[in-house]
Amino acid sequence: xxxxxxxxxxxxxxxxxxxxxxxxxxxxxxxxxxxxxxxxxxxxxxxxxxxxxxxxxxxxxxxxxxxxxxxxxxxxxxxxxxxxxxxxxxxxxxxxxxxxxxxxxxxxxxxxxxxxxxxxxxxxxxxxxxxxxxxxxxxxxxxx
Numbered sequence: 492x493x494x495x496x497x498x499x500x501x502x503x504x505x506x507x508x509x510x511x512x513x514x515x516x517x518x519x520x521x522x523x524x525x526x527x528x529x530x531x532x533x534x535x536x537x538x539x540x541x542x543x544x545x546x547x548x549x550x551x552x553x554x555x556x557x558x559x560x561x562x563x564x565x566x567x568x569x570x571x572x573x574x575x576x577x578x579x580x581x582x583x584x585x586x587x588x589x590x591x592x593x594x595x596x597x598x599x600x601x602x603x604x605x606x607x608x609x610x611x612x613x614x615x616x617x618x619x620x621x622x623x624x625x626x627x628x629x630x631x632x633x634x635x
Contacts (some may be wrong), residue, residue: 497522499632500625507621513613515621516541517601524618525625527594537594538615540577541602544570548607563604570600 500522508514515521527533547569551557557565574593593599605614 495632496525496625496629499628500525500621503625503628504621507617507624511617513609513617514605515617516605516614517598520598520601521618521621521625523594523598524622525629528622528626533592533594536577536592537599538602540570540573540593540599541606543573544599544603545606545611547573548603562607566604566607567597567600570598570603571596574599 497519501518504515504518504521508518524534524537544566548557548562548566551565551569555565574596577593602614602618608614609617
């Protein structure tokens with residue numbers, strides 16, 4: 492069931508987005524998060540990196556003109572930088588942060604982009620809903 496789950500996740504994300512109009516942190520993001528449901532610390536680390544990217548964007552937007560594609564690319568790049576810092580720098584400073592590794596380089600930026608566009612509550616609730624739905628749908632299909 493390993494290879495089919497991301498494709499099922501894409502379908503569930505597309506259906507959820509079509510019905511509600513809310514993006515769960517990007518169409519592909521829940522498919523990646525569901526692969527790490529057995530490692531909640533990695534999911535938490537990814538969400539922390541996404542929130543840090545959002546805060547960095549909010550601070551930078553006071554000094555830079557960021558909208559449209561520039562906004563999106565800036566947020567994804569900042570998310571990647573936070574993922575890199577989380578992976579390379581933080582374990583030497585905080586040894587416990589090794590468990591909170593970030594999932595991918597782009598995922599925090601995608602989540603942060605939707606956090607900025609839709610709001611924290613809507614995006615987080617959508618992300619949790621779709622990820623849990625994909626997880627349980629995968630379990631059900633695995634039993635068949």
